[in-house]
Amino acid sequence: MTQVFLGMPAGGQGNLFETEPFPKAAHRELGNTQMRKNLRHATHTIRDKRLNVVGELPDWEELRDAGSAIKNLTMANLEERLEEFEKNFTARGGVVHWARDAAEANKIVTELVKATGSNEVVKVKSMATQEIGLNEHLETEGIEAFETDLAELIVQLGNDKPSHILVPAIHKNRTEVRDIFLKEMPVVDPNLTDEPAKLAEAARKHLRKKFLAAKVAISGANFALADTGTLGVVESEGNGRMCLTLPETLITVMGIEKVLPHWEDIEVFMQLLPRSSTGERMNPYTSLWTGVSEDDGPQNVHIVLLDNGRTRALADRFGRTALNCIRCSACMNVCPVYERTGGHAYGSTYPGPIGAILSPLLTGIEVEENGSLPYASSLCGACYDACPVKINIPEILVHLRGDDVDANRDKHKIPTQMDLLMKGGSWALGKGKNIGLLEKALPLGRLVSGKDKKIKKLPGIAAGWTASRDIPAPPSKSFRDWWSDEKESK
Amino acid sequence: MSAKDEILGRIRSALADAPVAPEVPREYRKTSDMGEAELIELLVDRLVDYKAGVDVIDAAQIPEFVAAKLAGASSVVYPHGLDTSWLSALGESVEQRVDAPGARLGIAELDETSAVVTSSAVSVAESGTIILDGEPNQGRRAISLVPDQHVCIVPVSSIVRLLPEAMPRLTITRPQTWISGPSATSDIELERVEGVHGPRTLDVLMVRGL
Numbered sequence: 001m002t003q004v005f006l007g008m009p010a011g012g013q014g015n016l017f018e019t020e021p022f023p024k025a026a027h028r029e030l031g032n033t034q035m036r037k038n039l040r041h042a043t044h045t046i047r048d049k050r051l052n053v054v055g056e057l058p059d060w061e062e063l064r065d066a067g068s069a070i071k072n073l074t075m076a077n078l079e080e081r082l083e084e085f086e087k088n089f090t091a092r093g094g095v096v097h098w099a100r101d102a103a104e105a106n107k108i109v110t111e112l113v114k115a116t117g118s119n120e121v122v123k124v125k126s127m128a129t130q131e132i133g134l135n136e137h138l139e140t141e142g143i144e145a146f147e148t149d150l151a152e153l154i155v156q157l158g159n160d161k162p163s164h165i166l167v168p169a170i171h172k173n174r175t176e177v178r179d180i181f182l183k184e185m186p187v188v189d190p191n192l193t194d195e196p197a198k199l200a201e202a203a204r205k206h207l208r209k210k211f212l213a214a215k216v217a218i219s220g221a222n223f224a225l226a227d228t229g230t231l232g233v234v235e236s237e238g239n240g241r242m243c244l245t246l247p248e249t250l251i252t253v254m255g256i257e258k259v260l261p262h263w264e265d266i267e268v269f270m271q272l273l274p275r276s277s278t279g280e281r282m283n284p285y286t287s288l289w290t291g292v293s294e295d296d297g298p299q300n301v302h303i304v305l306l307d308n309g310r311t312r313a314l315a316d317r318f319g320r321t322a323l324n325c326i327r328c329s330a331c332m333n334v335c336p337v338y339e340r341t342g343g344h345a346y347g348s349t350y351p352g353p354i355g356a357i358l359s360p361l362l363t364g365i366e367v368e369e370n371g372s373l374p375y376a377s378s379l380c381g382a383c384y385d386a387c388p389v390k391i392n393i394p395e396i397l398v399h400l401r402g403d404d405v406d407a408n409r410d411k412h413k414i415p416t417q418m419d420l421l422m423k424g425g426s427w428a429l430g431k432g433k434n435i436g437l438l439e440k441a442l443p444l445g446r447l448v449s450g451k452d453k454k455i456k457k458l459p460g461i462a463a464g465w466t467a468s469r470d471i472p473a474p475p476s477k478s479f480r481d482w483w484s485d486e487k488e489s490k
Numbered sequence: 491m492s493a494k495d496e497i498l499g500r501i502r503s504a505l506a507d508a509p510v511a512p513e514v515p516r517e518y519r520k521t522s523d524m525g526e527a528e529l530i531e532l533l534v535d536r537l538v539d540y541k542a543g544v545d546v547i548d549a550a551q552i553p554e555f556v557a558a559k560l561a562g563a564s565s566v567v568y569p570h571g572l573d574t575s576w577l578s579a580l581g582e583s584v585e586q587r588v589d590a591p592g593a594r595l596g597i598a599e600l601d602e603t604s605a606v607v608t609s610s611a612v613s614v615a616e617s618g619t620i621i622l623d624g625e626p627n628q629g630r631r632a633i634s635l636v637p638d639q640h641v642c643i644v645p646v647s648s649i650v651r652l653l654p655e656a657m658p659r660l661t662i663t664r665p666q667t668w669i670s671g672p673s674a675t676s677d678i679e680l681e682r683v684e685g686v687h688g689p690r691t692l693d694v695l696m697v698r699g700l
Contacts (some may be wrong), residue, residue, distance in 0.1 A: 010500055042680040049680075062518040069514040076511035079501045098493040150686065151677035156537075167677050174678050196678040200686045207687065212597050212636075228662050238635065238673035238688025245631045246597055256497065263662045268518070271617075278676045281536060282617035285688060286668035287631070288523040293665045296630045315504035325613070470686045486655060 012362040018347035022372040025345040032342075038173045038307075039342050046333045049279025050386070053335035054332045055395035056281075059273070066268045068390040070269035071324035074261055075314060081226040081259045082305065088229025092291025102132035108304050109134060109218065109251055110141050113326035116249050116300070118143075118215040122207075124233060124240045125149035126220025127165055127327055128306055129252045131349045134218070145218070146210055148239035150203050157184035163343030165350065166277050166329040173343050174199065200237075207239070217243035217298070222252040222273070222326070224303075225263040230290040231303065232266065234273060234283050244287045248296035255306050257323040269326060272388035275329035287405045303305050309362030318399040319361045324389045325354050330394060331383035337376055338409025346373065357396045365400055366407040417461045449473035494695040506544065513577045521649045522651040529615050529649045536618025540671025543693040549700045553579035556607060559641045560584055562675070563604035567633050569597060571626020572609065589633050600636035606689075607641045608634050612659040613649045617670060618642060621656065624650065624664040626682060631665050644670070645700035 018025075054060050068385065074081055086096045099105035106214045113121055117195040121138070123129065123145050135145040135156075147156045154169035155162050158180040162168030169177065178194040185206050192202055222234045231252055244250060260266070274283040292301050306399050331351025343351030347369070348359040356373040365371050374397045383393040415423070428435050449455045454470040459461060465471070477485075491499075516680040524532070530546055538545045547555050557579040560566055568577065570590035577586060587603060588593050595603070613620045620642055622628040634640055650656050660666070671687030684690070 038679070062515070065515050066518055069512045072509075073511050073514060074507070076509045078505070079498050081503075082498070098497055100496055104493060131495040148687075154677070167680060169677065169678070179680055196675075196681060196683040197685065199678060200675055200683050204686055211687065212601055225662070229689045230662055234625050236673070237677075237686035239686070241631065241635050241667065242687055245635055256501075264654075267657050269520075271653055274617075278680075279679045280670075280676075280682070281517075281539075282614075282619045282668070282670035284669070284671050284674045285538070286666075288662065290663040290665075293624070294667050295594070296624060297632075305497070307500065311497065311500035311504045314501065314668070314685050317507050317509070320504075320509075335513055357530075372539040 010100070010307065010309065010312050011110050011364045011367065012101065012131075012307075012312065014308065016131060016309065016359050016363050017368040017374050017433065018359060018370050019368055020347070021369050022345060025338075025347065026341040026376070029341045029345045034173070034176075035171045035342055036340060038171055039339055041173075042167070042170050043333050043339045044245045046279050046458060050276060050330060050333070051283055053275045053279055057275070063271050064388055064390050067272050067326075067388055068324065070260065070265050070268060071389050072321070073321060075257070075323060077261070078256065078259070078314070080262055082256060084226040085224050085259050088227065089224075089231075089291055089303060090229070092229050094229065094291035094303060097302060097304045099306050099308070102146060105132050105253060105306050105308070106134055106137040109253065110138060110143065112249070112251050112302055113138070113143050113216055114141075115229075116216050120144040120146065120214075120266055121216045121218050122146050122148050122210055122214040122243050122247070123152075123237065124219040124243045125152050125168075126218070126253060127349060128220045128255050129218060130162060132253070132306070132308060134253070146207070148207055148211070149235075150200065150237060150239075153203055153207070154180060157181070161344060162349070163351065164332060165327055165352075171344075180300075203434055205326040211239075211242040211246060214243070214247045216251070217247040219243055219250065219252045221252050221258060221303075223266065223269060224254060224259045225266070225316070226259050226261050228263045228290055230263060230288050232286060232288045234270075234286050236278065236284045238285055241285055241287055244289065245461060247298055249300040250302070252301075252303045253306055254303060255308070255310055257310050262466060264489045273328055275327055276326075276330040276386070296304050302459045308439045312364070313358070313361035316361055319396050321356065321391050322354065322357045322361050322396060324395075325358065326389060328388055330386040330388065334367050334382040334386045336378065336380065341376075346376065353377060353393045353397075354391070357393055357400060360400055360403075363394075371404040371407065374398075374404060422459075436480050439480050442474045442478050443476050445474040446476065510660045516539065517637065518654070519652055520654045524615070526646060526649075529584065529651060531644060533613060533644075533649055534616060536615065536692055537671065537692075540618055540674075540692075542671050543691070544696065545694070546696045546697050546698065547607040552576045552695065552697060553601060555582065556641060558605075558693075560605055560639075563639065564565050566605045566607060567603045567637060568607045569627060569629025569633060571629070574629070576607065588628055594630070595633070597632070597636065600632060603637045605639035605641060606633050606637045607618065607643070608644045609645070610648065612656045613644050613650055614653050614656050615651050617653065619653070619656075619668050620670065621660065622650065622667045623661055624627045624666070631667055634667065638689055639691040639693065640669075640672075641693045641695065643700070644694055644696045646696060646698045647700065649696075673693045
């Protein structure tokens with residue numbers, strides 16, 4: 001992946017970029033009607049479930065307020081919280097590593113795995129390791145990584161890319177999943193049906209031996225508790241418990257923003273997260289571990305604390321609340337744009353509304369095609385309403401659009417059409433006299449409209465507007481002129 | 491410069507504008523006054539929704555119900571701190587294996603064990619969550635994970651309504667497992683299906699007077 005460094009400090013690396021302009025990617029993805037059908041079905045199912053379980057709690061808004069404030073508090077004192085976490089995790093027998101970027105994190109994990117003598121690892125679904133491209137890196141080092149989450153397994157077996165942060169295979173329906181299993185699983189019942197229960201059972205059989213024999217596991221973490229040194233993983237299938245409990249070595253890769261100040265804070269997040277993500281009152285399994293527990297679980301426990309652009313996002317005072325994200329995916333499930341384009345159109349590991357702000361904040365608006373991401377939204381605000389930690393995504397999208405315009409302004413010697421339009425707009429709207437003058441010319445528009453009194457094609461970049469709609473011909477007289485005539489006649 | 495020093499330095503300069511650390515408003519429900527009968531009803535409702543088996547019984551009925559739940563099992567593992575009288579009605583066809591400090595069952599052995607019986611630390615009725623925190627009557631995490639059936643004793647006195655009410659009863663630094671139903675997945679078309687890698691059968695015995 002090519003990267004352009006323009007002197008911005010410490011941008012993230014890895015799978016964090018929009019690699020082609022969003023409209024172009026979206027156009028291609030929209031052509032996949034099967035995927036659109038699958039996505040529509042899945043996002044509508046989850047919307048209803050989420051609304052039901054959220055509606056059950058009379059204090060949902062109070063929980064959101066608390067969640068949002070706890071996250072803001074964390075970010076304001078991030079250095080102290082991380083030091084406190086390190087002290088407590090270390091005191092309980094864990095080892096803390098720090099990684100400035102994706103390459104450093106990949107190197108640390110590789111060395112830890114090699115030190116165990118093992119050449120394979122089992123993995124719990126983790127956005128952080130997806131972001132840094134850990135599996136691909138391990139492969140180049142001769143270490144095989146087995147994804148154990150059902151959706152990740154579907155993606156891995158199908159040589160596909162994740163398209164959703166919670167359900168990476170959301171773009172596949174049950175029949176497509178069955179076909180992948182039949183083709184790619186070494187041992188599988190040839191009469192496997194596409195019943196989800198049967199598919200889950202096939203995954204159980206496929207992974208069982210791996211779990212029982214694994215020496216090394218790699219996980220992410222949903223949170224780290226600073227005042228106790230505790231880590232937590234929230235999951236459904238039990239693959240997480242298998243990885244976190246049975247192997248001898250456990251390596252967790254976690255973004256530095258995931259730390260929470262007090263252990264009691266999970267009483268807030270464990271109410272917000274499951275209801276927002278899978279629309280359940282609680283997810284089937286949550287595991288918490290504090291360093292090493294004698295006689296219970298892995299005895300060789302590590303955590304890699306990852307920056308990879310997070311401090312870059314933190315430095316943006318208008319965008320830093322994007323780091324409050326708890327990766328529930330509610331914003332993508334309610335987004336009208338995501339529902340139609342799917343996750344692949346966003347390029348980055350983080351798709352949907354949160355991805356449209358997080359990817360540019362972590363890596364830079366000017367890098368690759370990131371500048372097209374903040375426009376991948378109608379600014380309808382559904383994401384803000386759904387966000388359990390109240391990230392004002394529409395506001396940050398607008399802020400980043402401004403950054404994009406600023407970043408491009410200096411690139412052109414000759415002003416662009418948009419620059420001219422904006423200059424003209426500012427002149428016209430600056431004074432009542434100016435707009436009055438302009439409106440005098442408005443009836444001229446009747447000359448370019450056809451017999452049906454519609455303008456069908458505008459010139460230049462305005463053609464984008466008329467590409468899918470007509471403009472009615474302007475009236476023969478502007479309101480302003482009509483009004484002054486009315487007044488004079490009285 | 492070490493990676494740690496550099497990252498902490500970046501954090502300091504990122505926060506050069508010194509954002510205000512807000513007071514955390516905690517106006518959400520922290521206590522409730524639900525009576526025992528309602529708590530039981532709520533927890534049963536949630537667990538049934540998760541497709542767990544649930545029976546509400548008296549302490550004296552434990553051996554009889556444990557035996558009934560394990561009727562199809564050929565072997566059962568239990569943590570060394572479990573009240574063994576709970577297993578007293580098991581038939582001879584069910585081999586009993588204890589997991590104790592210094593005499594731990596291996597992973598392969600656990601895999602060949604049909605079921606596990608444990609107690610539990612605290613349960614949250616509103617979300618249908620049973621919390622195990624590694625006390626001697628609950629045992630190591632592996633024993634309640636590998637066997638395919640989990641029979642879990644929930645003393646009625648350990649049921650609270652809200653998650654915040656459960657927090658003071660937990661020792662957070664012990665390895666914890668929060669269980670809300672048998673293992674499940676929503677990964678295919680976002681529809682919940684029970685039974686993946688964790689125990690596919692969860693039988694909860696809610697015990698009055700315990």
